[in-house]
Amino acid sequence: MDAIIKNIMPAPAAYMDKPVTNRPSQQEVEAAVNILLRWTGDDPDREGLLDTPRRVAKAYREMFSGYDQCPAEELGRTFEEVAGYNDLVLVRDIQFHSHCEHHMVPIIGKAHIGYLPDNKVVGLSKIARVVDIFAHRLQTQEAMTAQIANVIQDVLNPRGVAVVIEAEHMCMAMRGIRKQGSTTLTSTFTGTFKDNAQEQVRFMSMMRMG
Template structure:
């Protein structure tokens, strides 16, 4: 990851520990700055990466027109940019291929790349839809994210069972009837 400054992160974590009244050098905390830096390097590995590169080259359909392709229950994690706390969830992606399709394993890579940066769930949903629409040259795209945010479940209102659902649709799947059909096929009862 370009721009990742481990010593600066470690110093900042030590400062936070001191600022809350802890001794960053006490046993149990002495390696915390390094561990947090390791976690941040992983959490933010998508910074500077192009999600379209993860799709690779779409493969021609060879004279056939594919109908809807749906990938359900793609697990993801991201970090809320407001509180720097994780949010975890599942993504459901549907697309109508144009003349080409993308490898099914490539769509989760797009999601992982976009999620591995400070995010808002609403923006993440839109970015996934845009990436698949453009990178796959899709006639239509529908993305549904369902996630639990630790900023809601562990602080403030502490709503431990709540989740947030966001939807983005493009092209032919933005039409209300097509959108409703795909949401029903996803089988989660969200609309």
């Protein structure tokens, strides 16, 4: 059964955050991975694992690259030549991979994002880029949903923003209760979408079309 969570509020200006600690050296990271390999019960010195610490360090820099990027900057360039268009803009099925901040295992899902422009629009790829930046950080789905909605609202200042994320959490599928295929649905609405139930219904209907 899907879990539905609405109107989650993030910490103030969470989308502007940078790493809160100095990163360790490459050597320190590889040593830490070596310890984890020993913790699993395997032998870090066997042939198949000799290069694993280097590979893991490289993979982590890619998977958590969102800490070095500012989503607000991605939304900075807008377009006002829209021929008077001021109706719903909806980008559906934005695929993403993130990692749970509690167990550091994958969250796999897709985001649906809509906004009601106020005389300006942003490039569609920028919306997807914002999702990627937040996804490439340690996350909870609830916080990520609100972070996306709030940065779009704060930077573009549209009449309203709607964000729905549906995802499967490997911390639930691979460990603990081990329920594969269970998905979680979260949503955040701002402005007109929050105040007008009909606009919420229209967004959800268009999101599910096709």
